[in-house]
Each structure stands twice: as structure tokens, then as C-alpha cells.
Amino acid sequence: MSETPADPALRRxxxxxxAGIAGAVxxxxxxxxxxxxxxLEDREPIAVIDGLFWLTVLRNPGAAWSMATGYTWILTIVAVVVVGVIIRIARRLASTGWAVGLGLVLGGALGNLVDRFFRAPGPMRGHVVDMLAVFAPDGSIFPVFNLADSGIVCGGILLVLLAVRGIEIDGTRA
Structure with a gap:
């Protein structure tokens, strides 16, 4: 008997x-x-590859490029909704690609949510710790980011590619 996308074993x-990828991220x-x-905090940026990559610490109250800095609580609510939606649709998940993409996004969203809830200045207003800088150590060319951000971006790109290719969350093709 061959497995079908509706097979409970595939969904499980x-x-x-x-869950494993989200937990790892x-x-x-x-x-x-x-x-x-x-x-790294309260230190000068450390050049890993001079002119290309630095380790530094910035506290980001907003989104990428510090956009929406006055709306940290809204970013928190959006992230909570994203987490809820991913958990809700996980029951239909039978595609390995979608599992990887959604796991990366979920892990990244949870990573930044931990900062939003538990870092200063307080719950739902916490500043996200960013530490990876490319092209300039101060984020003037490209925003300083963290591993959660990388998970969100890489997962998002994978999900877009799957959607463009017509691969559905249940493993069927559109």
C-alpha cells in the first residue's frame, strides 16, 4: 500500500x-x-571577516532596519498570530518542504517572541537581541540580525518557492 498525502503517518x-526544526532554531x-x-555586549564589534562579517550586540525595538520601533507591542501580537496559525495548520501538514519552511518560521518567530516578552523594557515591549552584522558592523548597510531572523527569512523563501511550484501543505500539487 502506498502512502498518500492524507495518510495520518505522513501528517504525524x-x-x-x-516541531523538531522549530525547537532547534x-x-x-x-x-x-x-x-x-x-x-559581546558593551564591547567593540569583533571582525570575523574584516569588511564583510562582524559580531556585535544591538537591541532592536522594531522590525528589520528598526522599522516600527514605536509599535513593538503590535509586532509581538503579529508574531503570536503567526505562531498560532502555524500550529493550527500543522495538523494538515504532509509535505516535507512545508514542514521545513514552517519549522524555520515558527522557530524564528518563537525566538524573537522570547525577547519581546522577557527582555527590557518589559513584556510585549522587549527589545530583540541582534548580533550578526554584514557589510558594516553598525547595520548602516544591512540590518544587524540574529538566528531567529535567519530562520524566518529562509523559511519564508522556501515557502514562497513551494507555493510557486504548486506544492500544497498536504503534499499535493496544485
Whole structure:
């Protein structure tokens, strides 16, 4: 008997893959933020590849490029909604690609939500710790980011590619 996208075993495998990837992204993001605050805060940026890549610490109250800095609470609500939607649609998940993409987005959203809820200046207004800088250590050319941001962007790109190719969340093709 061949497995079909509606097969409960495929859906269970997809959900477990999503959860595993989300957990890994969240754990790596939290560990990197803890290390960055402990070892990099209040120090000059460290050039890893001079002229290309630095380690530094910035506290970001907004989104990318510090947009929406006065609306941190709205960004928090949006992230909570994204997490809820991903958890809700996970029951239909039977595509490995969608599981990977959604897992990356979920892990990244959770990583930044932890900062929004538990970092200063307070719940739903917390500033996200960013520590990876490319092209300029101060974020003047490209925003300083973190592993959660990378998960969100990479997962988002993968989801767009899957949608363009007509691959549905249940593993069928449109």
C-alpha cells in the first residue's frame, strides 16, 4: 500500500519534523543571544571577516532596519498570530518542504517572541537581541540580525518557492 498525502503517518511525520526544526532554531537562537549578551555586549564589534562579517550586540525595538520601533507591542501580537496559525495548520501538514519552511518560521518567530516578552523594557515591549552584522558592523548597510531572523527569512523563501511550484501543505500539487 502506498502512502498518500492524507495518510495520518505522513501528517504525524510532518508535524514532528516541523516541531523538531522549530525547537532547534529556537534553542540555537536563545543560546546565541545568551552568548552574545554575555561576551559581546558593551564591547567593540569583533571582525570575523574584516569588511564583510562582524559580531556585535544591538537591541532592536522594531522590525528589520528598526522599522516600527514605536509599535513593538503590535509586532509581538503579529508574531503570536503567526505562531498560532502555524500550529493550527500543522495538523494538515504532509509535505516535507512545508514542514521545513514552517519549522524555520515558527522557530524564528518563537525566538524573537522570547525577547519581546522577557527582555527590557518589559513584556510585549522587549527589545530583540541582534548580533550578526554584514557589510558594516553598525547595520548602516544591512540590518544587524540574529538566528531567529535567519530562520524566518529562509523559511519564508522556501515557502514562497513551494507555493510557486504548486506544492500544497498536504503534499499535493496544485
Amino acid at each position: 511525520r510532518g508535524t514532528l519534523l516541523l 529556537l534553542a540555537l537562537d536563545l543560546a546565541s543571544k545568551i552568548a552574545a549578551v554575555a561576551f
